[in-house]
Amino acid sequence: MPLPCxxxxxxxxxxxxxxxxxxxxxxxxxxxxxxxxxxxxWENNPDLQAFLARxxxxxxxxxxxxxxxxxxxxxxxxxxxxxxxxxSQAQPLPLQRAPLQDAALSFGVPGRKWQQVTxxxxxxxxxxxxxxxxxxxxGHLGRVLHRVHGHPVTSLELQTELCHAGxxxxxxxxxxxxxxxxxxxxxxxLQHLQPGxxxxxxxxxxxxxxxxxxxxxxxQVQRVSLSPCCYHLIAADRYQxxxxxxxxxxxxxxxxxxxxxxxxxxTAGARERRHRDREFHWRLSFDLLQRILRGKNSxxxxxxxxxxxxxxxxxxxxxxxxxHKGLTLDPALDYDRFEREGLARTAIVSRIELVRHLFRRxxxxxxxxxxxxxxxxxxxxxxxxxxxxxxxxxxxxxxxxSRT
Numbered sequence: 001m002p003l004p005c006x007x008x009x010x011x012x013x014x015x016x017x018x019x020x021x022x023x024x025x026x027x028x029x030x031x032x033x034x035x036x037x038x039x040x041x042w043e044n045n046p047d048l049q050a051f052l053a054r055x056x057x058x059x060x061x062x063x064x065x066x067x068x069x070x071x072x073x074x075x076x077x078x079x080x081x082x083x084x085x086x087x088s089q090a091q092p093l094p095l096q097r098a099p100l101q102d103a104a105l106s107f108g109v110p111g112r113k114w115q116q117v118t119x120x121x122x123x124x125x126x127x128x129x130x131x132x133x134x135x136x137x138x139g140h141l142g143r144v145l146h147r148v149h150g151h152p153v154t155s156l157e158l159q160t161e162l163c164h165a166g167x168x169x170x171x172x173x174x175x176x177x178x179x180x181x182x183x184x185x186x187x188x189x190l191q192h193l194q195p196g197x198x199x200x201x202x203x204x205x206x207x208x209x210x211x212x213x214x215x216x217x218x219x220q221v222q223r224v225s226l227s228p229c230c231y232h233l234i235a236a237d238r239y240q241x242x243x244x245x246x247x248x249x250x251x252x253x254x255x256x257x258x259x260x261x262x263x264x265x266x267t268a269g270a271r272e273r274r275h276r277d278r279e280f281h282w283r284l285s286f287d288l289l290q291r292i293l294r295g296k297n298s299x300x301x302x303x304x305x306x307x308x309x310x311x312x313x314x315x316x317x318x319x320x321x322x323x324h325k326g327l328t329l330d331p332a333l334d335y336d337r338f339e340r341e342g343l344a345r346t347a348i349v350s351r352i353e354l355v356r357h358l359f360r361r362x363x364x365x366x367x368x369x370x371x372x373x374x375x376x377x378x379x380x381x382x383x384x385x386x387x388x389x390x391x392x393x394x395x396x397x398x399x400x401x402s403r404t
Contacts, residue, residue, distance in 0.1 A: 036299035139166035206233030232258035243373035285342025
């Protein structure tokens with residue numbers, strides 16, 4: 001029986017519940033570890049398996065590059081996908097003003113970052129509250145907020161060198177902004193949170209933005225405007241839902257699951273893409289090797305690697321991984337063999353990822369709605385929408401909350 005039409009965007013609870021039901025029903029397609037699979041894992045959907053096997057690498061690349069094409073290609077094999085995509089839509093937030101154009105203020109700010117900052121600010125209502133900027137970096141957002149609204153800004157940042165850099169920029173532009181060195185995960189942050197404030201955070205990561213939501217609501221901060229990022233950077237091994245609705249859901253998310261929500265990027269340069277593709281290939285090649293070395297046909301979690309290692313040889317990559325996992329490499333090892341077999345395996349894993357990537361936005365919206373519903377429970381009036389086009393940043397969702 002098909003699900004009803006998606007609810008209007010204002011009905012966050014209904015949208016969350018329908019999205020939750022579909023994500024639960026479709027878990028076999030996304031809640032798995034592609035690197036652990038040696039073959040396509042959907043034997044109970046032979047038509048999907050056959051379609052994926054027929055795809056050329058060029059077709060695969062085109063589908064990966066275009067969300068609409070990917071959805072249209074895979075929907076015939078997963079009928080619920082069309083409903084899932086409809087539920088995963090967030091409306092663009094109305095602009096309260098044109099994005100700021102200020103060549104002097106934007107000097108030294110990377111172009112894409114500047115566009116994100118000004119788009120974020122353009123959605124915020126005009127008001128008389130002072131701002132508290134969370135995880136501020138050099139305070140670029142705070143200076144734009146002060147220029148647009150004219151109200152003082154306190155910018156909290158852990159790294160003192162960034163605070164000093166932000167102070168120099170503030171002095172240059174004559175802004176009423178104050179950089180404050182502060183660990184927002186500690187109790188010292190409480191002295192900076194006041195009821196008569198507007199707390200803002202643009203792309204605060206994982207545990208950092210969770211702390212903002214929890215502490216700002218406890219301190220009854222008047223307004224909170226948050227664009228979350230890096231949902232997987234949390235303190236616990238598994239995601240701890242915030243809202244009563246998410247806590248009641250049977251859906252349980254690991255850090256690996258949370259990474260899916262932030263896998264899409266639109267800013268990688270050619271060199272970065274080459275490094276990413278090489279690491280993808282080499283990790284799969286080493287996975288085949290480690291199964292033999294350990295005598296266990298199972299996936300092994302391996303550490304992150306320094307970027308410089310990707311400019312060396314595959315044998316150097318293997319030596320690094322083996323050292324970190326306590327494995328011994330035979331001097332006569334045929335590295336070319338494993339590199340060839342790993343390259344063949346990238347075709348399988350890439351096709352598994354193609355299917356999983358249908359669920360990036362639905363999962364991200366589930367997480368954002370959990371945060372929005374939590375704020376509703378704390379007495380806030382909440383709106384969720386997009387503050388910019390996803391081509392500027394896929395992390396374009398913004399939570400606007402005001403105490404009722």
